[in-house]
Amino acid sequence: MKKLRVIWKGIGFYVSLAVVLCLVGGAAYMIRTRPPRVPGQRPMASVAPENTIADAAAAVTIEMYCLPVEGAELLNGYSATEPVWSKTLMQWHIHRGIDFAAPAGEVVMAVADGTVAKVAKDPLLGHVIEISHAGGLVTRYASLLTPGLVKPGERVKKGRPIGAVGSSAASEAMDAPHLHFEAYRDGEWAEILEPLIYVDNRPADMIE
Numbered sequence: 471m472k473k474l475r476v477i478w479k480g481i482g483f484y485v486s487l488a489v490v491l492c493l494v495g496g497a498a499y500m501i502r503t504r505p506p507r508v509p510g511q512r513p514m515a516s517v518a519p520e521n522t523i524a525d526a527a528a529a530v531t532i533e534m535y536c537l538p539v540e541g542a543e544l545l546n547g548y549s550a551t552e553p554v555w556s557k558t559l560m561q562w563h564i565h566r567g568i569d570f571a572a573p574a575g576e577v578v579m580a581v582a583d584g585t586v587a588k589v590a591k592d593p594l595l596g597h598v599i600e601i602s603h604a605g606g607l608v609t610r611y612a613s614l615l616t617p618g619l620v621k622p623g624e625r626v627k628k629g630r631p632i633g634a635v636g637s638s639a640a641s642e643a644m645d646a647p648h649l650h651f652e653a654y655r656d657g658e659w660a661e662i663l664e665p666l667i668y669v670d671n672r673p674a675d676m677i678e
Contacts, residue, residue: 535581535662536629538611538651542570544667545648548659557644567612567652568663574647576635578611580626581653581663589618595650596638601626607660612650613639 546554546569554565580601587608588600595612599620602608611618615636620626637647653660 535666536579537663537666538578538581539570539572539576539635539649542572545569545571567650569648569650571646571648572635574615574636577631578614578633578635578649580628580630580632581609582628584626586620586622586624586626589622594639594641596640599632606656608654610652613637613642613648
């Protein structure tokens with residue numbers, strides 16, 4: 471027993487050191503070889519695809535507005551950058567509006583709720599009615615058959631008849647009877663009817 475104590479006293483320190491190093495090495499090996507911890511997934515805010523946003527915007531537009539002439543043919547579209555040929559003026563010009571071709575006398579309707587702001591005869595656009603709407607929107611109905619069925623200051627609802635299709639616009643006199651329609655929001659062109667006119671880049675069924 472005394473001999474063992476002498477031996478341990480001589481090598482005990484190194485044995486203890488070796489045991490400690492083995493333990494530390496084993497722990498380090500286990501940490502390095504352990505599979506990486508996968509953190510729990512946190513809920514992320516979903517982002518709606520662009521086409522979903524566009525569809526929602528189109529749905530809102532269809533709910534808020536209607537076409538000014540039901541079943542009319544799209545004669546000319548809005549063109550602020552590319553000139554279109556005018557048979558009346560015999561020249562290329564910018565067309566700031568949408569022309570809906572329809573028989574003379576066809577009913578023209580307010581595209582949205584609003585207040586009649588102007589009923590007048592324009593030297594170029596003929597009989598014109600302007601309606602002010604919420605959000606700074608102003609719509610203009612031109613080339614009407616007569617001064618119309620409304621007066622300035624009168625409140626109108628979406629779809630309310632306000633006039634009839636005619637050919638009173640001197641600047642478009644060579645064209646077939648049609649409604650020249652414009653829409654502006656704070657002075658800038660507002661594409662409020664495009665979702666109603668086009669579906670997947672094709673004319674909607676209501677425009678034939």
